[in-house]
Amino acid sequence: MTITIYGIKACDTMKKSFVWLDQHKVEWQFHDYKKAGTNKKDLQRWIKAFGWETVINRRGTSWRKLPEDTRASMDASGAISAALQNPSLIKRPIIEGNGILEIGFDPAHWAELF
Template identity: 65%
Template sequence: MLKIYGIKACDTMKKAFTWLDQHGIAYEFHDYKKAGAPEKPLRQWIRKLGWETVINKRGTTWKKLPEDLRASMDAESAVAAALENPSLIKRPIIEQGTILLAGFDANTWQEKLL
């Protein structure tokens, strides 16, 4: 079963849920606001996709981080920052078997998930 990670109230997440529902794809949802960021999967995402893909550098949470932390960010500091501030993680993250996707893009999802 597909697992989707994110924050329920996020507009991008709402688009993702709608897309999944329209395509009849069952999913399990992990809400960062209720359950926090899962450390082991987070480390795997960063190892596979790179911290630059997993961390949302366009969001307000990133912009509120101290400048020196943003400038010196690496994989390990990205994990620590995301565990403390799950809103830093790009939404949604999708896991399905060997498929790992960060962010919502209908064309990519069509290609990879259908």
């Protein structure tokens, strides 16, 4: 089973995720938002599954740098537009494959999945 893990290589949570996957012998491929970007179809699917409030990292500096009126009026459509322009807004990691779609790194939950 090979999964795709989406995120940004330099992120500490991503680094922990990579180590966990390797230690548990989970085959994975990496999609780096900074280098490869993301696409509208993936964002729509993720937002449909989890809601924009989960997909968009509202604790990060990228969120805080958005204009206040943009943050206040954010909805699913706005989240997609913002994330396409700035993939750093997307919560990390997102893992997908073989019927799995999860957001965030939770070692206990991942142990149940794999």
